[in-house]
Amino acid sequence: MRHENRPPSPRRSRLTRRGRLALFIGTVLGLGAALLIPLFPGERAPEKPRPLLIPEGWRAAQVYAAIDRELKLPAGSAKAAVATTALPLPAEAKGNPEGYLFPATYPVTSQSTPASLLTYMVETANKSLATKAVADGGKAHGMTPYQTATLASIIEAEAETRGDMGKVARVVHNRLAKSMPLQMDSTINYALNRSTVDTKLSETKIDSPFNTYERQGLPPTPIDSPGLQAMAAAVAPTPGDWLFFVTVKHGDTRFSATYEEHKRHVAEFNRLRTASRAT
Numbered sequence: 109m110r111h112e113n114r115p116p117s118p119r120r121s122r123l124t125r126r127g128r129l130a131l132f133i134g135t136v137l138g139l140g141a142a143l144l145i146p147l148f149p150g151e152r153a154p155e156k157p158r159p160l161l162i163p164e165g166w167r168a169a170q171v172y173a174a175i176d177r178e179l180k181l182p183a184g185s186a187k188a189a190v191a192t193t194a195l196p197l198p199a200e201a202k203g204n205p206e207g208y209l210f211p212a213t214y215p216v217t218s219q220s221t222p223a224s225l226l227t228y229m230v231e232t233a234n235k236s237l238a239t240k241a242v243a244d245g246g247k248a249h250g251m252t253p254y255q256t257a258t259l260a261s262i263i264e265a266e267a268e269t270r271g272d273m274g275k276v277a278r279v280v281h282n283r284l285a286k287s288m289p290l291q292m293d294s295t296i297n298y299a300l301n302r303s304t305v306d307t308k309l310s311e312t313k314i315d316s317p318f319n320t321y322e323r324q325g326l327p328p329t330p331i332d333s334p335g336l337q338a339m340a341a342a343v344a345p346t347p348g349d350w351l352f353f354v355t356v357k358h359g360d361t362r363f364s365a366t367y368e369e370h371k372r373h374v375a376e377f378n379r380l381r382t383a384s385r386a387t
Contacts, residue, residue: 157215162229164211164335165264167298171209171229171333175222189222195230200254207257207330208233233257236336245343249281258326260334260342265294266353268361270337274346275363279353281345288351290320298331305355356380 160178162171168187175186195205205226210233214225236242237253246256259280267273283290293307299318300311312321317328334342350363352370354377362373 155217157217160214160216160225162209162211162214162333164338165332166209166211167332168204168206168209169301175225178216179220179222179225181222186222186226189226193223193226195227196234197230198252198254200252201329204329205230207254207261207333209333210236211333211335233333236339239336242336242339242343245340249343251343255326256339256342257334258330260338261330261332262290262292262294262326263341264334264338265297265332266292267338267341268355269359272353272361273338273341274344275348275350275361276353277341277345278348279350279363282349282351284325286351287324289322289324290326292320295320295327295331298327 158178160174162174166174172186173183175181176183179185190203190205195203195208197203197205197208201208209226209229212229212232214228216225234253237246237256242256243253246253251259259277262280263273263276267276280290280292291312293305295318296307296311296314296316297303299314299316312319317323318331320327348363349365351365352367352373353361353363354370354373355361356373356377357380362370362376364370364373
């Protein structure tokens with residue numbers, strides 16, 4: 109191709125010395141501004157929440173203590189906040205959040221207070237009790253949400269494994285249907301503020317509304333914080349005719365429909381316990 113017919117070459121833009129200097133200064137100022145942004149007064153990096161774990165089966169007193177520790181407050185601060193906080197509890201609870209401090213992991217920041225955490229927990233419990241499966245199941249058994257929480261708290265305390273929850277729930281429902289006392293050691297433990305597998309005969313005679321050996325029906329309040337699986341078991345128990353159960357050894361709970369069979373299971377439990385103590 110002849111030179112005169114070639115397309116003209118694009119002209120390169122060239123900065124003058126003054127232009128190059130202006131560009132350099134602008135770049136430096138831009139970088140300086142970017143570096144200075146985080147240092148402006150009043151600006152902080154977003155706060156990373158700390159996790160507060162509330163396990164299934166904890167009683168309100170344990171939850172209060174955990175909140176006080178996490179917020180580094182004097183012991184008794186969270187419990188005292190209950191009286192001054194408008195917690196969204198059902199009227200049946202009479203201001204007592206036992207059973208409604210839902211077990212979960214909650215975010216804690218420098219802005220968290222006992223009131224805000226307790227409210228969060230109660231709101232979470234209300235939402236769990238209002239799920240369609242739990243709410244409809246409770247209605248089918250003629251239970252209010254508060255009664256569902258109370259029954260679920262017993263299941264949470266009594267079931268050795270999650271797989272046993274439905275069977276424990278069935279025992280409770282069967283006993284209620286027959287107007288039999290529930291006779292749950294977990295309610296005695298709650299009345300005596302302890303946790304043990306050894307309940308003495310004399311303790312089944314204590315004068316307490318939580319003594320389900322002497323009193324029929326559910327106890328007046330939940331006895332711990334039940335999780336969603338215990339709530340589900342309360343409203344959808346495993347089909348069966350069981351009226352008794354005893355945990356013979358860890359992971360081995362025996363369910364029975366007759367007292368004679370139950371006595372054999374209790375005898376095995378006593379034999380195994382005696383043998384373990386001898387060793």
